[in-house]
Amino acid sequence: MRFQYLQPASLQEAFSLLAQHSPQAKVMAGGTDLLVAMKMQKLSPSVVIGLSQIPEMAGVAYDSSSKAIRIGALATHQEVSSSSAILEKFSHLAGAASLVGSRQVRNLGTTVGNICNASPSAETAPALLTVEAVVNIAGPTGTRQVAIGDFFTGPGRTVVGGDEIVTEVTIPDPEPNSAGAYIKLSPRRAMDLAVVGVAVFLSVRNGVCDKARVALGAVAPTPIRVPDAEAILSGEAVNDNLLEQAAQAAMKACRPISDVRSSAEYRREMVGVLVKRAIREALGRSRNQEGD
Amino acid sequence: MKERIALLVNSEEYVVDVEPYWTLLDVLRREIGLTGTKKGCDSGDCGACTVLMDGKAVDSCLVLAVAAQGKSILTIEGLARDEKLHPLQEAFIEYGAIQCGYCTSGMILSAKALLDENPHPTEEEIRKGIAGNLCRCTGYAKIVEAISAVAEGK
Numbered sequence: 001m002r003f004q005y006l007q008p009a010s011l012q013e014a015f016s017l018l019a020q021h022s023p024q025a026k027v028m029a030g031g032t033d034l035l036v037a038m039k040m041q042k043l044s045p046s047v048v049i050g051l052s053q054i055p056e057m058a059g060v061a062y063d064s065s066s067k068a069i070r071i072g073a074l075a076t077h078q079e080v081s082s083s084s085a086i087l088e089k090f091s092h093l094a095g096a097a098s099l100v101g102s103r104q105v106r107n108l109g110t111t112v113g114n115i116c117n118a119s120p121s122a123e124t125a126p127a128l129l130t131v132e133a134v135v136n137i138a139g140p141t142g143t144r145q146v147a148i149g150d151f152f153t154g155p156g157r158t159v160v161g162g163d164e165i166v167t168e169v170t171i172p173d174p175e176p177n178s179a180g181a182y183i184k185l186s187p188r189r190a191m192d193l194a195v196v197g198v199a200v201f202l203s204v205r206n207g208v209c210d211k212a213r214v215a216l217g218a219v220a221p222t223p224i225r226v227p228d229a230e231a232i233l234s235g236e237a238v239n240d241n242l243l244e245q246a247a248q249a250a251m252k253a254c255r256p257i258s259d260v261r262s263s264a265e266y267r268r269e270m271v272g273v274l275v276k277r278a279i280r281e282a283l284g285r286s287r288n289q290e291g292d
Numbered sequence: 293m294k295e296r297i298a299l300l301v302n303s304e305e306y307v308v309d310v311e312p313y314w315t316l317l318d319v320l321r322r323e324i325g326l327t328g329t330k331k332g333c334d335s336g337d338c339g340a341c342t343v344l345m346d347g348k349a350v351d352s353c354l355v356l357a358v359a360a361q362g363k364s365i366l367t368i369e370g371l372a373r374d375e376k377l378h379p380l381q382e383a384f385i386e387y388g389a390i391q392c393g394y395c396t397s398g399m400i401l402s403a404k405a406l407l408d409e410n411p412h413p414t415e416e417e418i419r420k421g422i423a424g425n426l427c428r429c430t431g432y433a434k435i436v437e438a439i440s441a442v443a444e445g446k
């Protein structure tokens with residue numbers, strides 16, 4: 001591992017360094033993916049641009065004027081999993097962030113870095129896919145907003161260009177009486193990547209599911225949403241029959257591979273089991289809210 | 293090209309010349325000579341290199357030394373006060389939570405970060421708190437006992 005390390009103090013400075021050094025340059029947030037990839041010689045950029053000194057990218061905050069939560073590109077998984085705004089509105093996202101690696105990794109690794117790295121199993125991706133998250137991407141000529149559903153383009157690939165930097169992810173307020181669930185299946189309870197990840201987010205009124213979101217991780221080239229399962233639940237009072245149908249739709253939509261962690265068949269089977277479990281969990285939580 | 297940086301380790305300032313790609317772990321051990329911090333996997337998996345940075349547990353193999361400037365770093369060498377071991381160090385000895393000792397520095401620093409934040413953790417919280425620290429010897433039971441003992445003020 002050998003490179004030059006540059007620490008811009010502003011986004012403007014970061015762009016000019018990127019322009020000067022790309023395509024040999026890589027940006028780094030927490031470094032928990034990038035440094036490991038460089039140590040294993042999977043990547044060998046000659047310049048690394050550290051983002052940690054750019055103040056406007058820090059932290060998690062709720063912006064009451066736009067009614068959205070803002071997750072800065074430097075916000076660590078630890079900050080996301082303990083943010084009171086995220087715990088209150090999107091506890092499944094906080095839960096996903098709390099399941100990344102270990103405490104030491106969560107204190108360094110960022111949620112934005114997690115999606116930029118774009119592993120099919122990226123822990124926080126399924127939950128972000130269920131909450132209309134928007135990725136803010138800045139480049140030398142301006143900024144653009146990309147819906148999280150359009151962000152991933154393949155394993156390790158996103159729409160972010162070589163001269164661009166993700167500055168933050170924003171999440172608009174949920175509908176009233178919404179609740180979610182994220183379930184990570186992995187052989188070990190910590191320090192393990194997901195074999196399957198399932199996120200569900202539902203808004204429920206008088207026992208009827210107004211709006212449903214279902215997303216899967218680690219079972220396709222990118223994290224995916226399952227519109228067919230969502231359509232089955234929307235506008236319905238969810239019962240066992242619908243649960244089964246939604247599970248079948250998710251099993252049909254996924255395209256898992258076999259690898260050292262699991263066979264494709266097992267992954268698909270578990271998608272069915274976990275989608276049902278996650279919907280039940282989310283329904284239970286939304287009932288508790290309606291009861292409040 | 294080497295750069296001269298200042299690191300604040302255990303409340304002492306060290307001025308060292310480092311390459312930009314050297315990790316905090318390598319600089320602590322090789323340049324500063326604080327070899328209490330151990331290198332196991334060098335990739336974030338084992339936790340042997342755990343130090344506290346501004347009070348937070350991190351894997352020092354995943355931190356660049358140049359990026360650790362301006363932070364307060366605590367290593368295992370900084371825990372004892374006036375020749376007196378830290379209560380966690382005492383408890384690890386008393387409860388037999390150390391066998392080969394390779395994981396111990398990282399384990400104790402993870403435990404310290406946990407207790408600083410949550411002085412009375414449940415057993416489950418202790419196990420979660422040290423989930424990023426591998427021990428090949430003890431089977432963890434005695435480590436958990438030692439940490440509970442400190443939390444309970446025994």
Ligand SMILES: Cc1cc2nc3c(=O)[nH]c(=O)nc-3n(C[C@H](O)[C@H](O)[C@H](O)COP(=O)(O)OP(=O)(O)OC[C@H]3O[C@@H](n4cnc5c(N)ncnc54)[C@H](O)[C@@H]3O)c2cc1C
Nearest residue numbers: 029030031032033034101109110113114116122123166336
């Ligand atoms: C021991 C260990 C365990 C782990 N366990 C898990 C796990 O359980 N689940 C999981 O999902 N991941 C896990 N990871 C992977 C990693 O920790 C996460 O993906 C983390 O969120 C990455 O964030 P980072 O800030 O460290 O990213 P970095 O390593 O800094 O960057 C990752 C990639 O994203 C790019 N990037 C980062 N920030 C930006 C930005 N703002 N704009 C544009 N590009 C950017 C970088 O160029 C790089 O290509 C683990 C890693 C380790 C070492």
Ligand code: FES
Nearest residue numbers: 332333334339353
């Ligand atoms: S040496 Fe750093 S985690 Fe193993």
Ligand code: FES
Nearest residue numbers: 391395427428429
């Ligand atoms: S005592 Fe040997 S690794 Fe823990």
